Amino acid sequence: xxxxARRPDGASVEPDLSQSGVLAEYNRKRRFDVTPEPVGRPGRxxxxxxxxxxxxxxxxALHYDVRIEHEGAxxxxxxxxxxxxxxxxxxxxxxxxxxxxxxxGFEGVIPEGEYGGGTVMIWDRGTWEPEVPDVAxxxxxxxxxxxxxxxxxxxxxxxxRTRNGQxxxxxxxxxxxSTDDVTVKRPLSVxxxxxxxxxxxxxxxxxxxxxxxxxxDPPRAGRRIx
Numbered sequence: 320x321x322x323x324a325r326r327p328d329g330a331s332v333e334p335d336l337s338q339s340g341v342l343a344e345y346n347r348k349r350r351f352d353v354t355p356e357p358v359g360r361p362g363r364x365x366x367x368x369x370x371x372x373x374x375x376x377x378x379x380a381l382h383y384d385v386r387i388e389h390e391g392a393x394x395x396x397x398x399x400x401x402x403x404x405x406x407x408x409x410x411x412x413x414x415x416x417x418x419x420x421x422x423x424g425f426e427g428v429i430p431e432g433e434y435g436g437g438t439v440m441i442w443d444r445g446t447w448e449p450e451v452p453d454v455a456x457x458x459x460x461x462x463x464x465x466x467x468x469x470x471x472x473x474x475x476x477x478x479x480r481t482r483n484g485q486x487x488x489x490x491x492x493x494x495x496x497s498t499d500d501v502t503v504k505r506p507l508s509v510x511x512x513x514x515x516x517x518x519x520x521x522x523x524x525x526x527x528x529x530x531x532x533x534x535x536d537p538p539r540a541g542r543r544i545x
Contacts, residue, residue: 341392344416348434355522356429357421362391371447371467372423373402377515377528377535378437383502385412385488387447387465389454392417396486401502402472404490412478412486426510428522438519438532441510445469461486470509470545471501503537507545 342359351358370388375381376397383401386393396412403410426441449457450464457463461480467473474495480486490496507514513521519532 341417354429354433355427359419362420364390368446370423371445373443375440375442377531378435381535404497404501406490406492406496409487409489412488428524431525438515440508440515440518443469443471471505506537509545512545
């Protein structure tokens, strides 16, 4: 659904998306006079030190937004159960609209009633590197192999598109593979070291949002490591 800003008289204002490029859908869905999320502005494409981030997000349902930098924006996949370090486990990954590079630093609460309303945690971040010579061609083919260098996720992975158009995120067998559930073992923010409940409280969440955020934390999450 389109989200428009409003003038003081209450009339809606059509957002100017002429300079948004691949971020037009991101901007169209948000009212930046209401949400604390950053406005989508395309960044300058880089060839090295490409950004990687995973944001744990309790919106309508809990999911983990896996994002990788490509051509000045963050390509994004929503992973409902979160990434798995076990190569035997294939995680559903639903591709969503690209996000701006500035979104990588967003941790807080999106107000109720807004697109994606709920608590957002920076669960992991770092850099990534393609294991293929042409990322655009790999995405078009639906088979992107990549190396991740995060605080929690490391090593070789693949994002692969299935015949029904969905994507899967799968860990390759290497020294970083494990049967540990990293979402439970390392549940805290890599930035603030807070739980989801802690982020919700600090961000002025509503009672309902706070309840949902607390339920998204594993038991005794406050005693576990980031």
